[in-house]
Amino acid sequence: MSDEELLFLRKEDYQGKLDRLIERYAGTGRPKLLLHACCAPCSSYCLEYLLPYFDITLYYYNPNITEKAEYEHRVSEVKRLTQELGKDCGYYAGVAEGEYEPARFLEAVRGYEDQPEGGLRCVKCFRLRLSKTAEYAAKNGYGLFSTTLTISPLKNAAVLNELGREQAELHGTEFMPSDFKKKNGYKRSIELSRKYGLYRQDYCGCAFSKAERERQRKEL
Numbered sequence: 460m461s462d463e464e465l466l467f468l469r470k471e472d473y474q475g476k477l478d479r480l481i482e483r484y485a486g487t488g489r490p491k492l493l494l495h496a497c498c499a500p501c502s503s504y505c506l507e508y509l510l511p512y513f514d515i516t517l518y519y520y521n522p523n524i525t526e527k528a529e530y531e532h533r534v535s536e537v538k539r540l541t542q543e544l545g546k547d548c549g550y551y552a553g554v555a556e557g558e559y560e561p562a563r564f565l566e567a568v569r570g571y572e573d574q575p576e577g578g579l580r581c582v583k584c585f586r587l588r589l590s591k592t593a594e595y596a597a598k599n600g601y602g603l604f605s606t607t608l609t610i611s612p613l614k615n616a617a618v619l620n621e622l623g624r625e626q627a628e629l630h631g632t633e634f635m636p637s638d639f640k641k642k643n644g645y646k647r648s649i650e651l652s653r654k655y656g657l658y659r660q661d662y663c664g665c666a667f668s669k670a671e672r673e674r675q676r677k678e679l
């Protein structure tokens with residue numbers, strides 16, 4: 460399937476698929492899950508929801524983030540969240556950091572810089588991040604991987620789930636389907652962000668999304 464076709468994929472019941480996967484693993488202990496994390500606010504609900512079922516390591520691989528300082532601020536918030544949430548729920552997620560390699564992101568999205576958020580630039584960006592996550596999962600003995608990205612109302616869950624499936628097949632691991640915005644997941648992430656005083660950025664991550672947000676602000 461081409462990237463253009465991906466954008467027109469029909470949505471499936473990813474929440475139902477996740478429910479069935481959780482049922483499948485119920486009673487087998489808490490299996491290892493590598494969960495790609497874009498930022499602390501998006502991770503908050505996903506962790507609260509999944510930690511009772513899985514032994515989670517958050518994988519912070521986000522070469523899309525435009526500045527090193529912003530990148531480091533986001534990862535430090537992810538680490539703080541695991542500690543704060545752990546105290547409350549009794550389960551502590553680990554954090555593994557990938558490399559910060561912005562040149563690789565720019566190479567992946569070359570020619571698509573002017574696409575609006577949600578377009579082909581994002582497909583390339585998702586694929587890069589999910590491919591690295593799947594690779595890390597396969598190399599480090601995680602039978603399952605997923606991403607917090609599906610919690611965002613601005614991100615296409617069908618595209619993310621298809622790319623996750625594609626990368627799982629390529630790397631020989633299993634992708635956990637999700638649409639974390641269901642069950643009021645996005646709303647809960649805002650509540651948890653307030654509770655823990657998490658840094659909530661107002662743009663997705665790349666320089667292009669930051670410029671888009673600034674343009675929108677000026678137009679208001």
Ligand code: SF4
Pocket residue numbers: 523524568576577580581582584585663664665667668
């Ligand atoms: S808007 Fe977000 S998902 Fe899209 S390319 Fe930029 S950082 Fe990646």
